[in-house]
Amino acid sequence: MSTGASRLPDPERTIEGGSRYRLRDLFTPLDTLLVSGGDPRLALDPRDRVNAYGCAASPEPEIWNFASSTASTISQAAYDRAALAREELMHKCLFDEVEIAFDARCEDMRDELRGHLQLSPRVDVVFSPSGTDSQLHALFLARAVLGVPPVTIVVGADQTGSGTVHTARGHHFSTMTASGFAVRKDGAVAGLGGDSIAVPLLDAASGITMRADADAAVIHAVETSLAQGRCVLLHVMDSSKLGWRAPSAACLDEIARRWPRKVQVVVDACQARLGRRRLRAYLDRGYMVLMTGSKFFGGPAFSGALLVPKGLSRSLDRIEGIAPGFFDYAGRCDWPMAWTALRSRFERRPNFGQWLRWEAALAEMGRYYAVPGAFRARALAELAAGIDSMIALSPSLRAIPDAAGKICADDEEFAQATIFPFMLLRDGKPVSIAETGAVHRALARDMNEEISGSAADRQVAAQRCLIGQPVRLEREHEAPLTVLRLCVGARLVTEAWSPDTAQAQRNVQHILDRIAHVLVKIELLLDRATAAPGQFVLEA
16 A cells, blocks of 8 residues: 555645645546545555555446445445536635635535434534544544543444544544644644543453443443543444444433533444434534444545534634644634634645545435435345345354344434444354455455356356455454454445335345345355465455
8 A cells, every 4th residue: 555645735825824725726636636635544555546445536336335334435426426516616716715615615514414414503513534533623622621631431442443542542543644744653642642441342251242231331431530530531332343332321321410511422423323313312412423424324435524512612612722733633624614713723724635525425415315214214124134134044154243232212224233243154163364354355356267166156256345344353361353244334225215116125135135145255255265275365
């Protein structure tokens, strides 16, 4: 991989300390813009022209995508929306400065996002290049709300993004920021560094089930931190890489009752696998919420947002002391226009890549919520039942138990699982971590020439498909395990929808047929590894 994400030409500095971007920057090829303004995870391999998640910058409809827990290929509809948005901004820039036109468009996107999620206009939206960047935004705002540097308690620390171990402590999570500044990974962001406590969700003994004492562990961590005179930023999970949610609502109620105004909650909803009623309930309780448009909704990686409830917004605009290192992680246009005092402290630094990725994500969100709610729920239920059945019937797969928690009305269509983790088996035992990774990479490639067998087998092997990246599961006294994930995302529901009931049913069945195809390819890959032991090491 190349060492850095694509960057736009350096802006011309202005006397006011901001930055004036030239109109010609918008004429950069769209594919280049879509992978700009992010950290090195967005970089395209110079040979394959895909990022670390196997996704190209332009549509590849021939690839089947069941990887929404990780990243998705951009759809043609989303790509077209980004292209049109760029043309419209170019036109507006003929009459206004680039920064002014860009700022207005970002504010329009806040309104559109609130509309799709059915949120109050008083909920503020802070945009960022990724969910990981948004975690730093949440820490920055929590310090302002609590008045002192908090200790961050991360629930599900073993099932969140790899950058969270850094951002929870106010540290750099990469070697380069989205604004293009070189930094030392895991070095403290100047003025933002602090402490964190990890609360894992996996049962240490089994390594594949959720711990039974998760709520108690969270209460203990909060109680211990407060007893030390610390305030707390509680990072709760809804949902994790395996689709798990913790702590329980009862646990959060107890924390609010026992320690009012000493614990600020931020909900990690970056997977976006929660109903809109549940989302509104979190915000109504005064919680901040981390979101992305690039997981369930299937927009291109990366696009982050921090949703800020109305009760916090009034105090946030009056922030005086700003951690000097934090200026590298936000530009003026990322903040809501109503936050005039805070915005004035940041550079006028439009991030065209971040903006266009959100334009693409909003296209997917609009298409998804245009589908009737009853069909969304029915389609997700039928897909969940079909995937569960296929995994259970496969001799080479073992499902990881669902630990999403007790279903309630706020779950809406997410009463059904949408992430399906499973282990690969040989002779009833899990295969190695290396082999699981090799299978994952091979799924994304045309393996026709490597698979011997019938013409039908070679046709299966030729199909390229993306599924969720391997997740490593640590165990107390045994070697770690790793699981793969089949994921149902918004785009599958959108593509299945038809006002013709019979056609819609055929569309859902077509998706299940494709998933069966993916599982057969996994079986073929495992058979090939058995037939040629020691040779199943594919190029990374």
